[in-house]
Amino acid sequence: MESMNHELTECIINRAIGVFDSGIGGITVLKELIRKFPFENFIYLGDTARLPYGSKSPDTVRQYSLQNMDFLISRNVKAIVVACNTASTQIFETDYKNTPIYNVIDPGAKKAALATENKKIAVLATRATVAAGSYTLKIKLHLPDAEVFSQACPLFVPLAEEGWHDDPITNLIAFRYLQNLKSLDIDTAVLGCTHYPLLKSAIAKVFGNHVALIDSGEALAEELAIDFERSRMPQKTLFEHGSLTLCLTDAGQQFENLSLNLLSEVISIQPQFETVSVI
Ligand code: DGL
Numbered sequence: 001m002e003s004m005n006h007e008l009t010e011c012i013i014n015r016a017i018g019v020f021d022s023g024i025g026g027i028t029v030l031k032e033l034i035r036k037f038p039f040e041n042f043i044y045l046g047d048t049a050r051l052p053y054g055s056k057s058p059d060t061v062r063q064y065s066l067q068n069m070d071f072l073i074s075r076n077v078k079a080i081v082v083a084c085n086t087a088s089t090q091i092f093e094t095d096y097k098n099t100p101i102y103n104v105i106d107p108g109a110k111k112a113a114l115a116t117e118n119k120k121i122a123v124l125a126t127r128a129t130v131a132a133g134s135y136t137l138k139i140k141l142h143l144p145d146a147e148v149f150s151q152a153c154p155l156f157v158p159l160a161e162e163g164w165h166d167d168p169i170t171n172l173i174a175f176r177y178l179q180n181l182k183s184l185d186i187d188t189a190v191l192g193c194t195h196y197p198l199l200k201s202a203i204a205k206v207f208g209n210h211v212a213l214i215d216s217g218e219a220l221a222e223e224l225a226i227d228f229e230r231s232r233m234p235q236k237t238l239f240e241h242g243s244l245t246l247c248l249t250d251a252g253q254q255f256e257n258l259s260l261n262l263l264s265e266v267i268s269i270q271p272q273f274e275t276v277s278v279i
Contacts, residue, residue, distance in 0.1 A: 012078050012233065012234050013078075013234040013235070013236045014041065014236060015041070015076050015077055016040070016042055016043045016076075016077050016078070016242075016243070016245070017033065017037075017040055017041070017042050017077060017078060017079050017080075018042075018043050018044075018069075018072030018075065018077035018079070018080045018081070019033065019042060019043070019044045019080075019081040019083045020044070020045040020047065020065075020069075020072060020082065020084065021045075021047070021083045021084040022046070022047050022050065022051040022054075022064075022084055022086070022087075023046050023047070023157070023255070024195065024255060024258055024262075025083070025084065025160060025193060025194035025198070026081075026083030027044070027258075027262050027263065028083075028195075028197040028198060028215065028217050028262070029081060029083035029104060029194055029217040029220060030042060030044050030083065030263070031217065031262060031265070031266055032217035032218050032220070032221045033081065033221050033224070034244070034263070034266040035265075035266045036221040036222075036225065037221070037224070037236075038241055038242065038266070039236050039237060039238055039240060039241065039242050040236050040242045041236070041242040041243045042242060042243075042245070043072060043075050043244075043245045043247065044244070044246045044247065045068055045072060045247045045248075045276070045278070046246070046247070046248045046255060046259075047064060047068055047249045047278065048248045048249055048252055049248075049250035050064055051157075051161070052126070052154070052157050052158075053084060053087060053126070054086050054125075054126025054128045054129065054152075054154055054157060054193065055126070055128070055154065056086075056128060057128075058089070058090050058132065061087055061089070061090045061128060062090035062091070064087070065090060065091050066091075068087075068278055069082075069091075069096055069097075069099075071247075071276065071278040073096075073097055073099055077099065078099070078100075078233050078234075079100045079101075079102065079224070079233055080096070080100070080101050081104075081220065082102065082103045082104065083104060083194050083220075084194055085105055085108075085125055085126065085129045085192050085194060085216075086125075086128045086129050086193070087103075088103035088105045088134070089128065089129055089132035089134045091103055100227065100232055100233055102223060102224065104194060104216040104217075104220055105134050105192075105216070106138060106223075107216045107220045107222070107223050108135070108190055108191075108214060108215070108216030108219060109134075109138035109139045109141070109142065110138075110142055110219065111214050111219040112188050113139050113142035113143040115188050115212045115214060116188040117187055118185065119143060119145060119147060120147045120149070120184060120185055120186045120188070121139060121146055121147070121148050121149070121187075121188045121189070122148075122149045122150075122151060122178075122181045122186045122188070122189040122190065122211075123135040123136070123139075123149070123150045123151070123189075123190045123192045124150075124153050124156075124177075124178070124190065124191060124193070124196055124203070125151075125152060125153070125190075125192030125196075126152060126153075126154060126157065126192075126193050127152040127154055129152075129192055129193065130150045130151070130152045133150075135148065135150065135190060135192055136148040136150065139190075149181060149184055149186065151177060151178065153173075153177045153193075153196070155177075156174075156193065156196055156199055157193065157195045160195035160196070160199060161195070161258075163254070163257075163258050165198045165199055165201070165202075166201050166202065167202075170199055170202040171202045171205055173202075174202040174203055175206050178203065178206040178207065179206065182206065182207065186207075186211060187210065187211060189203070189211050189213055190214045191214060191215040194215075194217075196215070197213075197217070200213055241267075241268055241269060243269075243271075243272075244263075244267060244271035244272070245271060245274060246259060246271050246272070246273050246274070247273075247274045248273070248274070249275070249277065249278055251273075251275040256273055259271075
């Protein structure tokens with residue numbers, strides 16, 4: 001019996017961790033996960049055929065997210081990271097078909113509540129995430145008297161996909177979206193869309209150094225580390241670099257170039273690219 005359990009654990013250990021987003025944004029989360037767990041195998045799914053999610057209705061976002069999760073489960077993953085805030089507002093499960101599910105809003109909200117000193121927090125996100133109100137709700141769970149100001153910045157997503165991360169046009173658009181928040185004396189701003197960390201420098205230029213910019217990638221990796229320790233799922237600790245497969249629902253050279261560039265710091269072997277259908 002004991003040896004059977006051992007064999008089962010051994011078999012789960014080698015399964016990949018599945019990560020998904022609508023496009024390039026989730027790569028910012030994947031990067032932190034690979035940095036923290038270099039020996040794990042990862043499968044990333046970018047639903048590029050249906051991007052953006054931020055302009056879709058809650059029902060559509062949930063339907064797309066469930067299809068993405070089913071696809072990752074069909075690839076036998078041991079856990080799923082919903083590396084998309086918009087999708088995270090519609091996925092309430094912490095387990096789905098016996099697979100642990102991690103969202104990016106819980107760790108982001110907690111990190112922001114811990115970071116603020118004056119309790120004035122801005123949340124920058126997609127229209128769908130702002131409309132769902134999840135950040136306000138979850139920040140207030142940690143800090144009931146926090147003042148939360150939400151701002152939708154939909155044009156940040158195509159700018160991130162285009163690779164215009166540090167560009168005069170991006171600076172201008174960031175200024176247009178964020179100038180009103182400047183007068184509200186916020187000391188913390190949540191990058192509540194996984195695409196936005198790519199535009200960090202443009203956002204920081206508007207807010208200045210005294211505003212802490214929070215992204216959830218690192219905090220999420222910490223959460224996974226805790227769950228590995230608590231044995232929610234087994235961790236691969238063999239000292240060999242894990243594999244990485246990047247699946248896209250619509251192939252694109254731009255995505256391939258950009259993702260390779262963003263991940264270059266943390267990967268030493270060439271990832272595999274696949275075009276897949278999740279429907
Ligand atoms: N990166 C996603 C998020 O965190 C969604 C961007 C989009 O597709 O609109 O919300």
